[in-house]
Amino acid sequence: MNLAFHKLASTGAQFYMLGPNIQAIKGLDKYEIHFIPSEYSTVAVDVASYNLPSQGDDRPNKLIEICQSLHTPTLVYCQGPTSAMKVSRLLMRECMVERLADCEGAADWIAESYHPDWIVAEALRHGVGIHHGGVPRALQQNMVRMFNDGLLPIMVCTSTLIEGVNTIAENVIVYDRRRNNKVLDFFTYRNIQGRAGRMGKYFVGNVFLLEKPPEDAEVSVEYPIGMQDADTPLTLVMQLDDDALTDESRVRLADALERNFLSAATVVKNGSVEPAVQDNLAREMFAIMQQDPSVFSWRSNPSQPQLIAACRMIVRHLWSVRTKGLGVVSPEHLAWHVRALGSPDGIKGYLTQVTEGLEDKEAISQKVDEAMKIVRNILVFKFPQDLMVLSSIQAELSQRLEISNGDFGYFAEMVENMYSPALLIALEEYGLPLPIGRKIQGYLSPFYELNDVLDQLRNFDVETATELSPFERSLVTAIQNSV
Known part of the structure; x- marks a missing residue:
């Protein structure tokens, strides 16, 4: 940014x-x-603060009491997916017991296309939408569409919905005063509060704070x-032109590049990774390549030992504590997820493998949530980026050792796009879920330019696609009217 x-x-x-x-x-x-x-604000906000403790039954009981008294669209903010799952089960058990006919089609489709025991499908049957980072982008959009159309009375969400998504809600319940494991800062709290009310619909929004709100702060x-100093990350400094650098930044950067095992060109090319990290990574890769040149010389698809070797470098050098907390516990585990994502049955096949052997529905749902976070945060985002860092480093080291270099670009792109055409993945941003995209990709190909594919999607006659269910036809039609 x-x-x-x-x-x-x-x-x-x-x-x-x-x-x-x-x-x-x-x-x-x-x-x-x-x-x-x-x-200035287009709506007024009434705030009720209860200052309840984070532990015990007071918050769950107050949540039930409030939700039972409300009859207009309500957002319930939770700190993360685990809290959202617990809150959704509580609401289904105490407030939203009956199934809603308007939500059955969407819920059945999610259960069929992802996993039948995923709480996102189960909650949707009861009129409770779930919106967090592990829910695929297209499903998030459909949840918001159903909520704004009045089909979902309650949306349980995390900060993924609070920041920058237009919703039509009269009520906001702040169940947790945390974001992940950190106490909400004043800025985020005010953003959450600002989701209550909507100009032209609800001129007075209601905010219910179950825990003590943060102190006011500028x-x-x-x-x-514009504020470069000794603490400015070199990953930022490296990507600036020389005339944008301060004298201090020039000295810091020159020192980091001069002492590095890699050339300045390679270090700068991998600008998202600190020079010192690249230095350590390159030295270990060089030692490995001296002993066995074939480990990092692959192109197209790696063998299993080659993939594990790459994953070992990624986990050891390029992963932060936060990344390691997402559920991938070892290089071998990362390699397993990378391979499993390429299941012929797509995301459904991947989730089936992830949950194999589990019988408890709650445990299965929690595992699906965990896997969806792994897909979004690691497999289609961080892993391809990190793999390309390795690719550029091994290319330089191969030249030094006078051996054949590898090229990891093809495989990185395949994983990033979940082993599907890239433009099919791009359509997720327009609300078309990948399972539906894979069904109708024959009507949208060839996948050359995004605008061409969007034109084909707009002109696609859903009635001719007999492989689509009634819900899938209605969803594609809704997307056609918005792109």
């Missing part, structure tokens, strides 16, 4: 940026800016490129 802003601001173009609840901006002294703070946005 900082680099994108830097590039845009460097053109001299005039533009404006919007953000809620911001009182100051720091680091833009070199630009001519006009900062206009405003407390919110300022800092632009680190």
Whole structure:
């Protein structure tokens, strides 16, 4: 985001940026800016704060009491997917006991296309939507569409819904005062509060805070490129042109590049990784390649030992504590997930393998949630990026050792796109779930340009696709009307 802003601001173009609840901006002294703070809001908000303890039955009981008294669209904020799952089960048991006919089609389709014991499908049958980072983007969009259309009375969500998604809700219940495991800061809390009410629909929003809210604080946005110091990450500094660097940053960068085992060109190319990390990674890879040149010389698809070797370098050098906390416990485990994602049955086949041997429904659902987070955060995002870091490093080291170099680009792209055409994955951003996309890909190919595929999707006659269920036809039609 900082680099994108830097590039845009460097053109001299005039533009404006919007953000809620911001009182100051720091680091833009070199630009001519006009900062206009405003407390204006299109709706009023009534806030009820209960200051309940985080442990015990007080919060669950108050949540039930509030939800039983409400009859208009309600968002329930939870700190993460695990909390969202517990809250959804509580609501199904105490408040949303009856099944809703309007939600049956969507729930049946999710159960069939992903996993029958996933709580996302079970909750949807009872009119409870679930929106968090592990839910595929297209399903998130459909949840929001159903909520805004009045088909879902309650949406249990995490920060993925709170930040930047338009919803029509009169009520917001803040069940947790945390985001993941950290206490909510004032900025995030105000963002959550701002989801209550909607201009033209609900002019007064209701916010229910079950725990003590954070203290009021001034919110300022800092632009680190304009505030470079000894703590500015080198991953940011490396990606700036020389004229944008301070003298201190030039010295820091020159020192890091001069001492590195790799050339400056390779280090800068892998700009998202700290130079010191690249240095350690390159030294270990070089020692391995001296003993066995074939380990990192593969192209196209790696053998299992080659994949595990790559995963070992990724886990050991490129993963943070946060990444390691997502459920992948070893290089071998990462390699297993990478292979399993390529199941001929797609995401359904992958989830079937992940949950094999489990019998308890709650345990299965929790495993599915965990797997969906692994897919989104690791398999289609971090793993391909990290693999390309390895690819560029081994290319330089192979040249030094005068051996054949590998090229991991094809395999990285395959995993990133879940072993499907790239433009089919792009359609997820437009609301088309991958399981449906795979069914109708014959009607949308060839996959050359996104605009061409979108045109084919708009003109696609859903009635001719006998392989689609009534729900799938209705969903494709809704997407056609929005793209």
